[in-house]
Amino acid sequence: MRGQVLGVDVRTGEGLVAGQDGQRYRFTSEDWAHRGEPVIGAEVDFETADDRALSVFPLPSAVAPGPRRAGPAVPSARAAAASDRNKYVAALIAFLIGTLGIHRFYLGRTGSGIVMLVLSITLIGLAVTVPWAFIDMIRYLMMSDEEFATRYPRG
Known part of the structure; x- marks a missing residue:
C-alpha cells in the first residue's frame, strides 16, 4: 500500500502513516526499511498488519539527498518556506x-x-x-x- 508519513517521534522511534485507504498505521524504527530517518510528508510504500505499517520504504521521489542529522523530527523543505515571518x-x-x-x-x-x-x-x-x-x-x-x-x- 502507498501512503504518507504524518509524524515521527525520534525519541521513541514511533511514527504514523496515512494509507491510501484512509486508515492510519503505526510504525516503529524497526519497520523503517531505509537508511536515514523518516521525513514528515514523505510518500511511502508499506505492508499492513492490523493497524501497523511494516517494511516502510520511501518512494524514490521522496528520498531526500544527503545524510539526515540526529535530533528532533526535521520538517520537510516545504515547511521552511511556509513562514512569512523572519x-x-x-x-x-x-x-x-x-x-x-x-x-x-x-x-x-x-x-x-x-x-x-x-x-x-x-x-x-x-x-x-x-x-x-x-x-x-x-x-x-x-x-x-x-x-x-x-x-x-x-x-
Missing part, C-alpha cells in the same frame, strides 16, 4: 520594543502579546517583561530556520 525581524523587534510584546503580535502570539503589553504598564511588570523579551530575542536568534518556520507558520 526570525531576525522578530529578534530586532524584541530587542527594541520587546517589553510591549510587539514581537509576539508580529509572530501571531496575540495572547502573550496582550499579557506583555498589560504588564509593561507597571514597574513591577517591566521587571518581568524586560527579561522575557530578551530571552525571546535570544531564542529566535538561536532557532534554526526550519524550527522557526514550524513554530510560527504562515499566518
Whole structure:
C-alpha cells in the first residue's frame, strides 16, 4: 500500500502513516526499511498488519539527498518556506520594543502579546517583561530556520 508519513517521534522511534485507504498505521524504527530517518510528508510504500505499517520504504521521489542529522523530527523543505515571518525581524523587534510584546503580535502570539503589553504598564511588570523579551530575542536568534518556520507558520 502507498501512503504518507504524518509524524515521527525520534525519541521513541514511533511514527504514523496515512494509507491510501484512509486508515492510519503505526510504525516503529524497526519497520523503517531505509537508511536515514523518516521525513514528515514523505510518500511511502508499506505492508499492513492490523493497524501497523511494516517494511516502510520511501518512494524514490521522496528520498531526500544527503545524510539526515540526529535530533528532533526535521520538517520537510516545504515547511521552511511556509513562514512569512523572519526570525531576525522578530529578534530586532524584541530587542527594541520587546517589553510591549510587539514581537509576539508580529509572530501571531496575540495572547502573550496582550499579557506583555498589560504588564509593561507597571514597574513591577517591566521587571518581568524586560527579561522575557530578551530571552525571546535570544531564542529566535538561536532557532534554526526550519524550527522557526514550524513554530510560527504562515499566518
